[in-house]
Amino acid sequence: MPRSNDAAARMLQEFAELLAISGGDPFKVRAYEKAARMVEGYGADIAGLDEKALDAIPSVGAHLARKIAEFQRTGSVEELEDLRAQVPAGVRSLLEVPGLGPKRAHQVYEELGVTSVGELLDALHEHRLQHLDGWGARSEENLAKSVRDAHLGGDRIQLAVGLGLAEEILASLSALPGVHGADYAGSIRRMCATVGDIDLLVASEEPEPVMEAFCTAPLVARVLVRGSTKSSVLTTKGVQVDLRVVEPSAWGSAQLYFTGSKAHNIRLREIAVRMGEKLSEYGLFDVATGRLLAAATEQEVYAHLGLAWIPPTIREDTGEIEAALSGELPDLVELTDLRGDLHTHTDLTDGVATLEDMVTAAKARGYRYYAITDHAPLLYMQRMTDQKALEQRERIRRLERSAGITLLHGTELNIQPDGSLDWDADFLAGFDIVVASVHSAFRQSRDVMTARILRAVEHPCVNVIAHPTGRSLGRRAPVDADWDEIFRAAARSGTALEVNSSPDRLDLDGDLVRRARHAGVRLAISTDAHAVTHLDNMRFGVATAQRGWAGPEDIINTWPLARLRRFLAKHPPAHARAGRGSK
Numbered sequence: 001m002p003r004s005n006d007a008a009a010r011m012l013q014e015f016a017e018l019l020a021i022s023g024g025d026p027f028k029v030r031a032y033e034k035a036a037r038m039v040e041g042y043g044a045d046i047a048g049l050d051e052k053a054l055d056a057i058p059s060v061g062a063h064l065a066r067k068i069a070e071f072q073r074t075g076s077v078e079e080l081e082d083l084r085a086q087v088p089a090g091v092r093s094l095l096e097v098p099g100l101g102p103k104r105a106h107q108v109y110e111e112l113g114v115t116s117v118g119e120l121l122d123a124l125h126e127h128r129l130q131h132l133d134g135w136g137a138r139s140e141e142n143l144a145k146s147v148r149d150a151h152l153g154g155d156r157i158q159l160a161v162g163l164g165l166a167e168e169i170l171a172s173l174s175a176l177p178g179v180h181g182a183d184y185a186g187s188i189r190r191m192c193a194t195v196g197d198i199d200l201l202v203a204s205e206e207p208e209p210v211m212e213a214f215c216t217a218p219l220v221a222r223v224l225v226r227g228s229t230k231s232s233v234l235t236t237k238g239v240q241v242d243l244r245v246v247e248p249s250a251w252g253s254a255q256l257y258f259t260g261s262k263a264h265n266i267r268l269r270e271i272a273v274r275m276g277e278k279l280s281e282y283g284l285f286d287v288a289t290g291r292l293l294a295a296a297t298e299q300e301v302y303a304h305l306g307l308a309w310i311p312p313t314i315r316e317d318t319g320e321i322e323a324a325l326s327g328e329l330p331d332l333v334e335l336t337d338l339r340g341d342l343h344t345h346t347d348l349t350d351g352v353a354t355l356e357d358m359v360t361a362a363k364a365r366g367y368r369y370y371a372i373t374d375h376a377p378l379l380y381m382q383r384m385t386d387q388k389a390l391e392q393r394e395r396i397r398r399l400e401r402s403a404g405i406t407l408l409h410g411t412e413l414n415i416q417p418d419g420s421l422d423w424d425a426d427f428l429a430g431f432d433i434v435v436a437s438v439h440s441a442f443r444q445s446r447d448v449m450t451a452r453i454l455r456a457v458e459h460p461c462v463n464v465i466a467h468p469t470g471r472s473l474g475r476r477a478p479v480d481a482d483w484d485e486i487f488r489a490a491a492r493s494g495t496a497l498e499v500n501s502s503p504d505r506l507d508l509d510g511d512l513v514r515r516a517r518h519a520g521v522r523l524a525i526s527t528d529a530h531a532v533t534h535l536d537n538m539r540f541g542v543a544t545a546q547r548g549w550a551g552p553e554d555i556i557n558t559w560p561l562a563r564l565r566r567f568l569a570k571h572p573p574a575h576a577r578a579g580r581g582s583k
């Protein structure tokens with residue numbers, strides 16, 4: 001995604017939030033939010049566009065075009081600076097509180113004088129919120145629960161944010177003279193859904209200039225520790241970054257050590273000790289003679305310990321050491337195995353790109369097939385109708401003739417609180433693929449939620465349950481459901497579960513992917529793209545599936561089209577049919 005689009009979108013989003021929290025006109029707030037989404041998803045880099053060209057971006061009017069131009073020219077916007085000055089910093093931090101929202105943040109600020117998250121927690125504790133207009137005991141308790149849930153996430157950031165930051169810093173460090181290599185390690189390299197801090201490694205015989213460049217980089221707000229080979233900084237966004245500079249000859253052992261996980265490293269060190277060896281970030285050594293046995297590459301170190309190289313995404317000591325010892329490491333799914341994306345949107349509903357642009361981008365990625373799954377009528381804000389769906393189908397069929405890629409016309413249904421769905425079976429039968437997901441009523445009890453999802457799983461037209469737990473990292477906890485029961489039903493009925501690649505979802509997560517696979521469930525790794533740039537998120541979904549030890553065989557969108565189509569037809573497996581016939 002072009003950085004200038006990103007920066008302008010963030011500016012507009014902040015504008016919207018500050019307007020909202022200072023009690024601004026809701027229509028104006030929404031206009032800024034919509035423009036932020038459009039600018040973020042805009043296909044071309046907006047750097048250098050003049051006001052007129054900016055005005056031509058959908059949802060960006062003359063007024064906002066002027067603001068964006070001012071921002072591009074001067075790096076700030078005067079009106080935004082004024083707003084920033086008006087709203088106390090503590091009040092702004094209320095916007096970060098999940099489940100509060102700008103309108104209510106404004107309300108607690110105005111009516112209760114709450115000016116910080118701490119004061120909000122006090123107000124919750126003293127049950128002062130329930131007496132506000134439009135609140136009640138229930139909404140107060142819901143907010144308390146969101147706050148508790150989010151706190152579980154602590155100060156961790158999303159993988160994509162950490163990875164973006166890591167790549168930005170690495171790009172500048174690897175360009176320095178004397179640098180042999182530079183890479184990220186830690187939880188980012190293991191592709192954990194959230195990361196606590198960013199660990200970077202640089203191979204160089206001359207650490208000093210690397211440290212200097214690192215500690216004086218523009219995005220550094222504060223240097224926490226500066227040493228000759230090890231430094232830690234805090235970025236302007238409050239993220240900690242640790243850098244180690246190591247000898248190029250010890251690159252492999254350093255990578256191994258700093259990638260972790262800690263549990264994985266402990267197991268490796270135990271194996272070394274049993275062999276009379278010692279493993280550290282400096283290498284694998286013979287204890288008796290002190291001789292260096294391996295250090296240059298991870299492969300060498302693993303090989304000396306009698307292990308095959310273990311992919312970082314499964315280094316969690318959950319069986320990978322045993323598997324490597326016995327030569328039974330899983331064949332993990334790779335990005336290049338994917339033949340298509342099975343959950344995407346267009347501007348017919350809440351996407352920001354046209355059907356044609358999304359398809360062109362999918363084709364450019366080398367996909368063989370591509371599903372368009374816009375929202376269905378029950379998500380009423382999206383204004384989908386039967387007629388629009390049928391018109392889209394026609395448009396897709398026409399486009400397909402020249403597109404050079406197989407297009408699947410699908411839809412994303414809304415699983416209602418009672419498990420019912422949009423459209424009847426006749427209408428649903430007209431789609432090539434049907435995705436269904438929960439978008440509301442996330443707090444049902446475990447039994448109700450389980451029954452609700454089971455009803456969708458067992459529907460004869462539903463092919464994929466999208467973002468099954470509904471979690472939103474740092475904002476919303478996963479729904480409570482009996483996943484093992486859902487997995488058994490999905491395996492039985494030939495319904496796939498999704499690994500949603502969106503960085504704020506990564507849902508199912510690695511652990512649930514693993515449990516699903518053990519139950520015989522097939523998975524789909526999809527982006528849920530609402531913009532062309534979101535198609536790039538596939539790498540996060542693939543990594544998440546890897547963390548659940550999934551192989552290409554488990555993932556329906558690695559399959560050839562004919563096999564995928566048989567799965568989507570959702571006939572019971574042959575043995576099940578035979579079984580039924582003979583009894």
Ligand code: DGT
Pocket residue numbers: 185186187188192194195196197198199257258259260261262265266
């Ligand atoms: P995070 O930052 O919480 O997302 O998770 P990690 O895994 O990146 O943890 P971090 O940053 O504390 O450490 C990075 C890696 O360095 C970790 O995965 C393994 C290694 N490491 C750090 N401290 C220790 C330790 O005390 N013992 C061992 N064996 N390894 C460590």
Ligand code: CA
Pocket residue numbers: 186187188195196197198199
């Ligand atoms: Ca880390």
Ligand code: CA
Pocket residue numbers: 186197198199242
């Ligand atoms: Ca660290």
Ligand code: ZN
Pocket residue numbers: 343344345412466528
């Ligand atoms: Zn979707």
